[in-house]
Amino acid sequence: MTQEDFTQTIGLCQFLPGPNIGNASIVLGKRWFGLKGSVVAFLGLFALPFVWVLALGAVYVHFSSVHVLRAIVTGVGAAGAGFFLATAIKLARPLASKPAGLVLALACLLAVAVGRISLFYVLPLGALAAMALSYRKLV
Amino acid sequence: MTLLHLALYFCILSLISVGGLPSVMGEVQRIVVEEQAWVTAPEFVQLYAVGQASPGPNVLIVALIGWKVAGLAGALVALFSMCGPAAAVSWWVSGLWERFKDSPLRAVIQRAMVPLVVGLTAAGGVVLATPGSTPDWRMWLIAVLACGGMLAFKKLNPLWLLAGGGLIGAILL
Numbered sequence: 001m002t003q004e005d006f007t008q009t010i011g012l013c014q015f016l017p018g019p020n021i022g023n024a025s026i027v028l029g030k031r032w033f034g035l036k037g038s039v040v041a042f043l044g045l046f047a048l049p050f051v052w053v054l055a056l057g058a059v060y061v062h063f064s065s066v067h068v069l070r071a072i073v074t075g076v077g078a079a080g081a082g083f084f085l086a087t088a089i090k091l092a093r094p095l096a097s098k099p100a101g102l103v104l105a106l107a108c109l110l111a112v113a114v115g116r117i118s119l120f121y122v123l124p125l126g127a128l129a130a131m132a133l134s135y136r137k138l139v
Numbered sequence: 140m141t142l143l144h145l146a147l148y149f150c151i152l153s154l155i156s157v158g159g160l161p162s163v164m165g166e167v168q169r170i171v172v173e174e175q176a177w178v179t180a181p182e183f184v185q186l187y188a189v190g191q192a193s194p195g196p197n198v199l200i201v202a203l204i205g206w207k208v209a210g211l212a213g214a215l216v217a218l219f220s221m222c223g224p225a226a227a228v229s230w231w232v233s234g235l236w237e238r239f240k241d242s243p244l245r246a247v248i249q250r251a252m253v254p255l256v257v258g259l260t261a262a263g264g265v266v267l268a269t270p271g272s273t274p275d276w277r278m279w280l281i282a283v284l285a286c287g288g289m290l291a292f293k294k295l296n297p298l299w300l301l302a303g304g305g306l307i308g309a310i311l312l
Contacts, residue, residue, distance in 0.1 A: 017153060017154050017155060017156045017157050017224075017225040017228060018153050018154075018156055018159070018221070018222060018224070018225020018226060018228070018229065019156070019159055019160050019196060019197075019198035019221065019222055019225070020159040020160075021196045021198070022196065022198060022222045022225070022226060023225060023226060023229040026226045026229050026230060027229055027230075027233045030230060030233065038226075038230065042222070042226070045195075045196065046195070046196065046199070046218070046222075048195070049193065049194055049195020049196060049199055050195070050199060050202060050214075050218065052193050052194055052195060053189065053190055053193040053195065053199040053202055053203060054202065054203070054206055054211070054214060056189050056192075056193050057186065057189050057190075057203045057206060057207075060185070060189050064185070068309055070181075070185065070312075071308045071309050071311075071312035072305040072306075072308050072309045073185045073188045073189065073305070073308070074181065074184055074185060074188065074278070074308050074312055075281055075304040075305045075306070075307050075308015075309065075311075075312060076188035076191065076192055076301050076302075076304050076305045076308065077184035077185060077187050077188035077191070077267060077304075078184070078267070078268055078277075078278040078279075078281035078282045078285070078304055078308065079281055079282065079284075079285035079300050079301045079303065079304025079305070080187055080188055080191040080267060080285075080301065080304070081184075081263075081264045081265075081266075081267035081268035081278070081282040081285075082264065082268070082281065082282035082283060082284065082285025082286035082287075082288075082289065082300070082304070083191075083264070083285060083286070083289055083297065083300075084161050084164065084260055084261065084263045084264030084267065085261060085264040085265075085268075085282060085283075085286040086285070086286040086287075086289035086290050087161060087260050087264075088161075088257050088258075088260040088261035088264065089261075089286070089290060090290070091253065091256055091257050091260065092253075092257045094250075094253055095253060095254060095257065101253060101254040102254070104254040104255075104258065105254040105255075105257040105258035105261070106258065107258065108254070108255060108257075108258025108259055108262065109258040109259075109261045109262045109265065111262075112165040112166065112169075112258070112259060112262035112266070113165055113261070113262040113265035113266050113269075114265075116169055116173065118166065118169065119155060119163060119165075119166040119259075120155075122259075123155055123157075123255070126254075126255050126258070127251070127255065130251035130252070130254055130255050131247065131248070131251045133251070133254075134247045134248070134250040134251035135247055139250050139251060139253065139254055
């Protein structure tokens, strides 16, 4: 495929719900080999890592009473949390000149992380607000 | 019964995870730790770390959660529930997306997604960095350093940052 085509496809997969890579495998598999392609692409992507992840999980749980190991793994988790923050900041670049968008993002952040309000409330309300802002080019 | 619960929750999460898994991470934690008490908050961060550090798609984290809740069956149910509904939607929508490439509505929707995905992804990070009821400065120090590292050193393999996090964790935590 061309680079542009690829970028567009990935862009689509980010728009769609669900894990980005999972969807990419489905969409690309479909394009080349239809349903069979999607299934094979998906399984190919996930099968081995699935085994790996559970094996590592089992090993970790077995040794998790060792305090240092717990501390290391928790530290890794904190670093992973940092990745989320970095991703959010990177994605926020188009909002740099759009205060309404930033406020909405902040509101979602507070609702979910501090308020611990279920996404089943936050998402519909947030989506409505976002669409309204977007129509008026405020976002 | 638990398998059914797992399937139900992850199917719904699948459909609302616009922007990928990071967007719903906060919600996954809320359901798994606070609502259903399937794992404790510290366990959640640890499972996340194992999933993150393992090779392969990060969505496998849900497989770990499913496994913790209901063994291998739980892992499979969680993974396919998380990926399945969204995959079905992707299957359908990918054709439509192409056809409406230049539609103004599509542009409106794309722009609207940005603040949502930003806010929700950031929420996922905050929730992971704060497993206790109050923020722990040590977790946040690691998180901020990793965040800064990722932003500043674009070509750096993230595994180095994870390793650094583990190292600091060993010392501080």
